[in-house]
Amino acid sequence: MTRLESENKRYPCYVCKQPLTIPHPHYSKLCPSCGDLNEKKRIGRHDLHQYTSLVTGGRTKIGYFTALRLLRDGARVIITTRFPYDALQQYIQEHDYETWKDRIHIFGLDFRYIDQVEQFAYLLDQSFSHIDIIINNAAQTVRMPEEEYHTLLLNESNLKTQLFSPALLQLSSGEKQEFTSTPHISEKFMPLQLINQEVEVPKKHLADYNSWIAKSQDISLMEMLEVQLINVTAPFLLNSRLKNSMLRSPNRNRFIINVTSVEGKFNVKRKGKNHVHTNMSKASLNMMTLTMAKEYKKHQIFISSVDPGWVSSLFPEKLQGQNSVQLPLDFHDAAARICDPIYEGKDIERPTTGVYFKDYKQVDW
Incomplete structure (x- = not known):
């Protein structure tokens, strides 16, 4: 052989x-x-010129490529991120930025402050005529190290000076009376004030350890709660509080995509022993899909959980070599998977809903 x-x-x-x-x-x-x-x-490319979509966690990786794909399909795209200026800088560098720059809206929002997520949903409901697509992509799998977090915050301040102009950036502190739909940025919209509320940030980043290889007794209470807020509670608030906005859509069908992963599945041959908090959050997200879909389909809102595929490794830096593999897919493939239920269902009478998609097919939970 x-x-x-x-x-x-x-x-x-x-x-x-x-x-x-x-x-x-x-x-x-x-x-x-x-x-x-x-x-x-x-x-494949599809016409989404009449659609307005919300993509959470649109600064990097899967969220970035998903938002970019929707923009290139013609959709108006609302993006959330903790680091909006960094996100704007990246989008500006795209070769076709000029063709869709009038359709991108970037909001600074930290899902750990859950009351602001609810207020943000109300702001969107009042400020956009309708929303057709919600893609709940933002998730915390491994908590960002303290050094990286503060570096990004410092970079935000520097980028604000560079990009402070009538650009496309919109920042919201979550207060309804302070929302503006103009491209001009006001100081009171800056989300950087949240840094003063930081608690229990890890003292240092251990290159040979993170929560991806953590046992239950090693997961801090703060990280456990953050994961549930970001991965489950925030999507619930957006899905429920933006329902009226989706009902106003003139399009035939509307869609909610909950980005999930194999960690949230029950029907698997082998279930790992690590990162139980992440597994719990994805399983909960899947149950939200299954339960909400029954009601929402009456209003032509179709909800799916989508596994974007294996596109990144989460092992600690020093263990990357020991667990080195050639990834089967990339972020473009992940974005295509996430958008596929929208493409396949936007023009048909009864789109599939309340299901789990993996590799473009419906699979068991």
Whole structure:
């Protein structure tokens, strides 16, 4: 048996799990059939010019590429992030920024301060004619190290000076009477005041340890609560408080996508022993999908949980080498998966709802 044959026998196709005899030319971990489907979905484009969407956590990784995909499909996109100026700087650098710059709205919002999330939802309801799509992407899996957090805060202050102009940035402190829909930025909208409310931030970042490999007794109360607020409570508030805004949509169908992961599944052969708090939050998010969908479908609002696929590694820095693998997908693939229920359902009479999607297919919970 050759080395290639041995490796293929050990590692089946990431999607269909069949022996990977011949890999796809662009997806080395996928068979030709699954790779062709993924490539088709990845490069596909759809007309969303009449849609307004909300993407949480749109500064980096999956959220960034999802927002970018929607913008390039023609949608108006509302983005939330703790670091709005950093996000704006990245979007400005995109080669086609000029073509969609009038359709992007970036809001500074920290989901750990849950009362502001509810107020933010009311602000959106009053300030936009309607919302058609909510993508609950923002999530805390591994808490950001203190050094990185404060570096980003300092960078925000510097970027504010550079980007303070009639740009496309909108910042909200969450107070209804202070909301503005103009592109001009007011000092009272700055979210950086929240730094004074920080508690129990880790003293240092351990390169060989983070909560991804943590046992239950090692997870701090603060991190446990933050994960539930960010991963579950904030999506619940946005889904429920923006319902009226979605009902005002002139489009045939509206969509809520709860971005989930295999960690929240019950029907798995092997369940790991680590990061129980993250597993709990994703399982709870899935139950929200299943329960809310029954009511919302009466109003042409269709809710799905979508697993974006394996696109990043969360092991601590020093353990990355020990657990090094070639990831089967990238952030473009993740964005395509997240948007697929919207594409497939926007023009049909009865879109699928209350289900879990993985690799473009409905799977068990």
